Amino acid sequence: MKIPQKLLDTLKKIGLDEKIYEERSRKCVLSKEYPGMEVVPWCENAYFVPEGLEKENNFVFDPVSLVPCLALQPEKNDRILDMCAAPGAKTHILSFLTENEADITANDVDARRIMRLRYNAKKFGIKCRIINESGRKIQGSYNKILVDVPCSGSGMVNKKEKLFRHWNSRRVKIFAKKQKKLAEHAFEILERNGILVYSTCTFQPEENEAVVDHLLDKFSDSRIEEINVNVNHARGITEWDDRRFKEEIQKCIRIYPQHNKTGGFFVAKIRKRI
Numbered sequence: 001m002k003i004p005q006k007l008l009d010t011l012k013k014i015g016l017d018e019k020i021y022e023e024r025s026r027k028c029v030l031s032k033e034y035p036g037m038e039v040v041p042w043c044e045n046a047y048f049v050p051e052g053l054e055k056e057n058n059f060v061f062d063p064v065s066l067v068p069c070l071a072l073q074p075e076k077n078d079r080i081l082d083m084c085a086a087p088g089a090k091t092h093i094l095s096f097l098t099e100n101e102a103d104i105t106a107n108d109v110d111a112r113r114i115m116r117l118r119y120n121a122k123k124f125g126i127k128c129r130i131i132n133e134s135g136r137k138i139q140g141s142y143n144k145i146l147v148d149v150p151c152s153g154s155g156m157v158n159k160k161e162k163l164f165r166h167w168n169s170r171r172v173k174i175f176a177k178k179q180k181k182l183a184e185h186a187f188e189i190l191e192r193n194g195i196l197v198y199s200t201c202t203f204q205p206e207e208n209e210a211v212v213d214h215l216l217d218k219f220s221d222s223r224i225e226e227i228n229v230n231v232n233h234a235r236g237i238t239e240w241d242d243r244r245f246k247e248e249i250q251k252c253i254r255i256y257p258q259h260n261k262t263g264g265f266f267v268a269k270i271r272k273r274i
């Protein structure tokens, strides 16, 4: 399958090439007991699953998904909103990290995907309140919010056929507009001193650094923080086309497939000042 030229141009400008799509994305599971498998270096209770040994009764996911959840620093007494949650990989991680004691609300706008989230929550014993509406309409207040937005998905090395078929620059623009609105609303319902983690599985700066730069402009009480997760990564970029982003955007992290043999990811951690 042919990779779209504009996507190739993006990769080249970032310093990647199409070989990244040949990198294999490894899978992992979370477990309290040591199951005799290789530990994921950035999470002590996550283990790589050997190929072909994916177990029916385990929630198996790309270990890069741990990063935004760890960046959120979830704790047992937190009120957490997972704004774009289906099918629930990150809700599962958040509930595991808080020993199922945090007050977690998992939302998604897509009714079919919510059914998968419900199924997974039941099957894997994830304790959370599930809601089905646009993230932009959610009311209430939360001290931790994960916004794992819908995106053009150029970091998904294991879904490349579908990705190449649908990728175009118009979609990138549409996603960027939607992402800004979701992130803005998330910041509005975030409590003072709370943490918002914004994440995507795309390399596209319009959907990553540009969205974070927009948030910093819009909310004078927002501040980017360093992400202390022991995963190989590159820093957020500060120049793209004719745009310059704020210097502190370098605190965001870009995870490329060759760094850890996972899918590609972008993660930003934003604090609401007291």
Ligand SMILES: C[S@@+](CC[C@H](N)C(=O)[O-])C[C@H]1O[C@@H](n2cnc3c(N)ncnc32)[C@H](O)[C@@H]1O
Pocket: 065, 083, 084, 085, 086, 087, 088, 089, 090, 091, 107, 108, 109, 110, 113, 133, 134, 135, 136, 148, 149, 150, 151, 182
């Ligand atoms: C990247 S996926 C989320 C993956 C999920 N966090 C996980 O780890 O399993 C993005 C999700 O955003 C949802 N979405 C799209 N627009 C939305 C909106 N306006 N409000 C809430 N969710 C939305 C999509 O249905 C999709 O499930």
